[in-house]
Amino acid sequence: MCGISGIIGQKANKENITKMTKALYHRGNDAIQQWIEDDVALGHNRLSIIDLQEASNQPFQKENSHWVLVYNGEIYNYIELRNELIQKGCTFTTQSDTEVLYQAFLQWGEACLERFNGMFAFAFWNTETKELLAARDRFGVKPFYYYHDEENFIFASEIKAIRKLIKTNLNEKLLANYLAFGSYGMLQESFFEEINQLPGGHFIKLKKSDIEIKQWYDFVSRTNKKILELQYITENEAKEAYKLLLHDSIQLRFRSDVPVGFTLSGGVDSSLLLALVNQREEAKDIKAFTFYTNDERYDELPWVEQMVTKTKTQLEKVLLTADEVKERHQQLSKIQDEPYGGVPTIAYAKVFETMAKQGIKVILDGQGMDEAWAGYDYYQNNSNSTIQGQTNASPFKTNVLVESFLAKAEKPTYPKPFDDDLLNKQYRDLFYTKITRALRFNDRVSMASTTELREPFLDYRLVEYAFSLPTKMKIRNNQGKYLLREILSDYSKNLAFAPKRPLQTPQREWLAEDLSAMVENAIISIKKSNLAVLFDTQQLQKEWKKYQQGEQDSSFHIWQWISVSKLGFNEK
Known part of the structure; x- marks a missing residue:
């Protein structure tokens, strides 16, 4: 987990790339290094997770190679890929996933992306051909922002680093959409004019001033194929297949050379994460963390305490009070750069901060199950809502906006690539609304405490499998995540979990x-x-x-x- 930055063009110099790496200090300060040559400057802020040695620092370049790499994230299956590459004659000087990514790119080119199971945003610069290739993981867990004009291409893990070098105004259309419809933007947008995002599952090529953006992860075609494969599967077959994937996903995400912890709430997803972690040999040494506000109307602490009592898991309870929200918001608004999700996000930020103070650098979280398993209430009705538990009344107050500004708002429309309405809603939430904004909030709050957040339930194999199952295995008796609940009972019939609730804090x-x-x-x-x-x-x-x-x-x-x-x- 790190921060990356780069400048190709007239602004490429020591002073400017230093401004960018300083702006990303919180994303990693185990090593802060730069690579500068001609009109190119690359920067890297390292948070050491795998192979803590200096040889794994970045920017990374192998001897006799024209490619220079800056990379943020983790390739979880790097050991398997490393062994495969060794069989093909590759030699390694480190034990890092950075070098595996590098060698995989040299061996397979763009096709290496399909082989990666992980979260990543990276950029390769070729010193000979003067071209850049950058890519982002399937769901966009790791961020990649960029600015482009006739003279410069500037990229970074966060908007603030780019704004150190350019002046830009707010994107008023997106701001109007946010205030009128709650939209945080489409895949390529940011809240600032001329600063764009590379969408998840896409790569970008830059040569001279020409930019080409292509999608490398085709979720729709993959799941359409899998839907046909799974249409006649039995419940028992689906359970056993999914459980194998669950175990492998957890196993991969425990690969770390630093301490690991995890977050808990009272729901099904956290209960399952707790059950899976509890099956590991080192379970007694792994600590769980949860937040509460001392308000019984919203706190999930009673359910969490029941859960850990059954498993004997160490639990750290983190109290968030109203008195500290203002100061924490002042800090977090600077970290986020853009509007974020309110008091619950602040609560998570305090949890990550507490974990970091106890020496935990890697955090597991249960994001992604509701979207893959149809867990929200609006999946079961004709509502176009994207808000769990929302009434028919609009939560937005457009009457506070002047007419000329409100006229810029345009209700977002999302692709509907499937024949099934439920699948289209799930697809929207995975790629355009719920997951994209949650991942942005969570990336920033975890990095604010210089910790790495891993989402085992967002392993693309798990998401594709659950998404493609017949509806009757997702929703039954007016309750979502049916088969997931059955899977949980296989691990522990005693694990308590709270009903799905839209509110977690007394905001x-x-x-x-x-x-x-x-x-x-x-x-x-x-x-x-x-x-x-x-x-x-x-x-x-x-x-x-x-x-x-x-x-x-x-x-x-x-x-x-x-x-x-x-x-x-x-x-x-």
Whole structure:
């Protein structure tokens, strides 16, 4: 887990690449190195996880090779690939997955991507042909942002590093979509003009000033094929096949030369993660972490405590109070660069910080099961909602936006490549809404504490398999994740888990009461900034008063204002 940065063009020099690596210091400071030649500068911030030796530092270049690599992430199956490459005559000087990625690229070219099981964003520069090839993992776990004009191509793991070198305004259309529809953007967009993302499962080629972007991971064709293969599978066959994949995914993600821990909530996904971790020989030495707020209406702590009592797992309980939210938000808004998911994200940030202070560098989390197994309530009705537990009332307040700004909003439409409505909703959430934004939030909060977050349930083999199963194995008796619950019972019939709930924190109540000054300061900040021309500030104030007086079906709009107020417009 690291931070990468690079400049191809006139801005490539020691001073500029240093600005970028300094901006990414939190992503890794075990080694910070640069490679500069002609009009190219590459930077790397290393968080050492596998092969801690200096020889594995980056930028990485093998002797007598024209390729230079900067890479962020983990190739979990690097040992198997290393052995295969040795059989083909490759020699290795390190034990790192970095060198495996490098040699795999030299051996197979772009085709190496299909062989990787991992999370990654990397860039190869060829010193002879003067071309760049960069790629991002299947689901976009690891970030890759870039800026391109006639004179420069600049890329980095985070927006803030690019903004050290260029001036850019907010993307007002995306900002309008966020405030009107809750959209965090399409695959290639960011909240800043001219700063783009490389979508997950894509690679980019740059030669001179020509850019070519291609998709390398075709989820739709792969799952369409698998749907046909699994249409007549029995429940027992599906359970056993999925369990084999689960064990292998966990095994791969425990590969580390540093301590590993994991997060817990009270649900099915966490229960399964706990059960799988508990089967490992080193289980007694692996610690679980969970957050709580001392509010029994929302806390999942009672269920978590029941779970760990059964397994005898060490549990660290991390308390988040309203008093610390304001300061933590100040820090996290800078880390995130863009709007993020509210108090729950802040709570996770505190969990990761606590883990880091105890020397844990690798964290396992249960992200991805709801989307693969149809776990959200809106999968079972005709709703186009992307919010669990949401009523028919809109959680957004478009009346606080001036008409000219609101006119820029365009409700996002997502591809529907499948004949089945359920599959299209799952596909949307995996690649356009739920997972993409959760991965961005989680990457930033884990890296803020210089820790590496791994998502074993997002192993592409697990996602493809669950996604492709017949609907009756996902949803039964008005409950999602049916077969997954059956699988959990095979590991432990005693593991308790809470029902699926849309809210994890008392964000609604805190914003109205304990954090009301924080909301008011955000509104004042909007009024005093260039953002004021986008808002009807009288309506903004009216909606805030309504909220304080009890109209609290949703707090999304309140958090939106808080997030937007931090987006960096200069005060008048």
